[in-house]
Amino acid sequence: MRASSILSAALAVQLSAFGSGYVQANDTPRAIDSATINAVMKLYEIDQASAKQRLESEARAAVNDFRIREAGLAGYAGSWFDPDTNSLKVATSAQEEFSRIQLLGGHPVLVARSLASLEAQRGQVVSIIGKALTERTVLSSHVDYIGNRVAIGVSADDVGPVSELLRDYEDSVSIHAVTELPPFSSGPVRGADGTRNNTWETNYGGSWICSVGVSVNQGFLTAGHCTYGKNEFPSGEVIHTRSDVPLGVAQNSTFDLSGPTDSGNPRDAAWVQTGTGWVPTAEINGYSSGTLDVPGAWSGVLEASINSTVCRYGGTSGGPYCGQVNAKNVSQCFGSWGACDTVGALTKVINGCTEDGDSGGVHLSASTGQVQGINVGGAPDCSAHPAVSGDVYFQPVTIGLGLMGRTMLTQHGSSAPTLDGPYCEGMGYSHFFCSTGYSSQGDTSVSWSWSGGGTSGTTANGTCPSDTWVTVLVTASNEYGSTNVNRSYFCRSGPPL
Template sequence: MRRTFGLRLGLSALLLLSTWGGAAALAPAAGADSAQELSPGLARALQRDLGLTADEARERLADERRAGETEKKAERAAGAAYAGSWFDADSGRLTVAVTGAQRVDAVRATGADVRVVEHSAARLDAAMKRLDALSAPAGVASWRVDARANSVRVDVVSGHRGDAAVRTFLERARAAGPVEVGTVAQAPSTFAAGTVGGDPYYTGNVRCSIGFSVHGGFVTAGHCGGAGQGVSGWDRSYIGNFQGSSFPDNDYAWVSVGSGWWTVPVVLGWGTVPDQLVRGSAEAPVGASICRSGSTTRWHCGTLLAKNETVNYSGGAVVHQLTKTSVCAEPGDSGGSFISGDQAQGVTSGGWGNCSGGGETWYQPVNEILGRYGLRLHTA
């Protein structure tokens, strides 16, 4: 089913397959010498969500690109002493944690700032794995490796820290390794929704959002549908079927595309920013800015807060290796695109809060989905 250009800003092929997109070519592709011009719509979005002027946004995106290029080199230089890394927006630099002073000079030579800490990333990851083996009660929202704190952080839903089951979980968590405990306002939930208006795709009466085009289809969230289920587009015409889906444990899926629908390497800007090309899937560092838009809430931006977090959604569905952001989302945004610059990052899984009062949202990294199903991202 083809859709005419005039129905929505952007390419008609994009509109068919990307019910929402988070891309904006705010920064150049890796290796470019100068930043692309910031569109007025994007400047407004970053000013609204991150409090940045156009000049500040342009400078930050250039800093983030350099930090992303430095991150892998610094990790290799640190070797077994590596203990994580993060981007600092105030300094515009990447900080890398290492255990002991032996690798400080080698890491600093890559262009990163260095912090000496007690626990290596390997030790923290091992503790995280032991926590993942525990059964979490509803009062425990999530847990992750926090490189800045050099520990595993467990977030408990406000008012539930005194629950007997929560206390037991925390005792077992502390026995697994270095743990600190925080509090969140609400329990996270997924962002699927019943049928409402907008520019969605549908699985039965569930509405979700398309993530990124791959050759042969698109990727999205696993909780939106199971393998074999049929998918229809914004106009209820048939698109294809879920070819693979995983939820809980993971939250990813991919859908085949046919019946006159096709894929393009573009995601929607919803009129806030121009529809944008996707040029790759280079992973952004913790601390980087990140944007998304969905079939419900359209375009919003925020900061990448943490990686490899285990989330205990309401209803008891536990999902591993999610990335946490300060970007808001609402029901119907599930499955949609998270993007940093012109690089695909992941598909929306769930979160808490809304885009009126604020909240946090997690996404499933796109490179994991591509690797799991042997897919190839459609890029410009």
């Protein structure tokens, strides 16, 4: 075997084990409440031990998934949690990326097309359909990571014409019938508390109920279709609690169909500034789960992988109501008001439920407690869940925070990040690998520097001067300050020990 092959094989084994080992450094298994455990047991029809094992594996997969996406691999084609092996599968169109994926704790799968090429093709075929038929023909679209293809949803009557139109794309595009459009679900301040739009009720009559998503600086995030902010009523819509106590005034919303769009489809985000006496807190109303903390680890926004479990909480149905992440970056048509209102950049959850007034509420990872997104809508009626369930959609919380210019409150508070680690080791053959986690609030960056080099992200690897001690400086920064930590390792020229 050639020296380069020996090096590659040795590093793949060593770095895969090393990368996986440090996942738990920041996300040691958290104490998961009994209501969530019971919901997961019912969802998957498994016993308590299996439910706990699955959630621990999902937590590890989420960290590995984050680090792999952060690596910016050109051939990356999506990743998903595999419940049969309790591992993270990572698709790539470039076989040379296998060792890097293994380094970061993933199990590589070779596919024909990268995610970037599939997203580009999705835009092309949606445009082709819109020009040949109508812009409303496409009712949903997303990239199917596991199938390595674009998934297009149309009405049953349109399946034939669209299939004929896209016959040149049959190897990379699947077409399915959409039979029913999902509807919108329309003291301390906590995520998932119930709300009412008093301005709409005064002007239009009826009951306009929604839910708090997460607490942010000066208020809370909710769904855009719960308020038009100051776009319709210049002084801002007045939001009340469910018991009709004034809670705050809506400041901004993307759901007036003129805000930021994705392929012509609006996002669904808004923020409300709370009034005097209301204190936004880094907590979620977990209903049957009790009061839940918004964790500081990973700034509270570590994204769950495809096939992972998420649980929803809202002011009408309570919670937890759990389902399974099925697709990301979905464009979906909703039919609540007699028209096709398409929202972009959504995450689709299967085997879930939501009810009127749960809009704006929050989805959490069942395994890590990390905030996933703000509830938009989907399958109504939670009375018989999970025996009766369907598709539910949320807007990723990071999108809403970015559009609204808000910072989500976490238990870390308004201080500089703290680092978990960092951990560095000479891996043999003059190579090294470093990894860190962090606890923070708001957007957080991590950078590494050493004599003659440096990089950004939560991992660092490369070559090092042989048979000597090397010192690495890692810096984590957020809007409140920076934290610096030095770590040293011995760079071994020979094989790994």
